[in-house]
Amino acid sequence: TQLLEQSPQFLSIQEGENLTVYCNSSSVFSSLQWYRQEPGEGPVLLVTVVTGGEVKKLKRLTFQFGDARKDSSLHITAAQPGDTGLYLCAGFVTDKLIFGTGTRLQVFP
Amino acid sequence: DVKVTQSSRYLVKRTGEKVFLECVQDMDHENMFWYRQDPGLGLRLIYFSYDVKMKEKGDIPEGYSVSREKKERFSLILESASTNQTSMYLCASSRGFVNSYNEQFFGPGTRLTVL
Numbered sequence: 001t002q003l004l005e006q007s008p009q010f011l012s013i014q015e016g017e018n019l020t021v022y023c024n025s026s027s028v029f030s031s032l033q034w035y036r037q038e039p040g041e042g043p044v045l046l047v048t049v050v051t052g053g054e055v056k057k058l059k060r061l062t063f064q065f066g067d068a069r070k071d072s073s074l075h076i077t078a079a080q081p082g083d084t085g086l087y088l089c090a091g092f093v094t095d096k097l098i099f100g101t102g103t104r105l106q107v108f109p
Numbered sequence: 110d111v112k113v114t115q116s117s118r119y120l121v122k123r124t125g126e127k128v129f130l131e132c133v134q135d136m137d138h139e140n141m142f143w144y145r146q147d148p149g150l151g152l153r154l155i156y157f158s159y160d161v162k163m164k165e166k167g168d169i170p171e172g173y174s175v176s177r178e179k180k181e182r183f184s185l186i187l188e189s190a191s192t193n194q195t196s197m198y199l200c201a202s203s204r205g206f207v208n209s210y211n212e213q214f215f216g217p218g219t220r221l222t223v224l
Contacts, residue, residue, distance in 0.1 A: 099152035
């Protein structure tokens with residue numbers, strides 16, 4: 001079973017700070033997705049990256065897919081309390097999504 | 110808006126009981142999935158289905174079975190619940206041929222506690 005390791009596991013920061021979450025694997029994925037899950041809800045898709053080296057921006061969130069398609073990062077600029085949640089990366093292999101271990105982010109006002 | 114609903118938000122059962130978790134989606138999606146979510150382990154796929162009456166094992170199918178008699182409904186069954194099946198269970202659905210562009214839409218989850 002492919003493993004997707006995320007780091008850090010927990011992140012607690014003040015509003016306005018920048019942060020980066022990493023998603024790493026020894027396996028190659030055809031695409032990678034990032035989801036955010038808020039308390040009491042299911043995960044919601046933020047972005048899909050499909051090309052090695054691809055960078056996508058979603059307002060203050062920047063997603064990058066590694067050149068070798070084994071890793072990805074999520075960078076948040078000027079974090080806000082509304083960014084609080086569990087961030088999950090998920091790599092696509094054949095016909096299944098393999099989810100990462102998750103990064104729980106707490107942004108304090 | 111795609112909606113995936115799960116029959117219960119919280120469920121408490123005893124060891125050895127048969128447990129049914131129901132999931133319904135209202136967007137005519139072909140694919141449906143059951144995951145369990147545990148801290149530090151992310152989401153792990155239990156079973157999935159591409160079509161009515163069709164099922165495929167995921168990564169951790171032991172102790173579980175599924176049923177898909179209608180396109181909109183996908184049930185997860187714990188034949189004899191055990192304490193190590195205490196977890197958050199998430200149902201998801203997606204459209205069309207499963208490929209790397211598919212978005213999965215998740216329900217709110219069922220937190221199951223087995224005593």
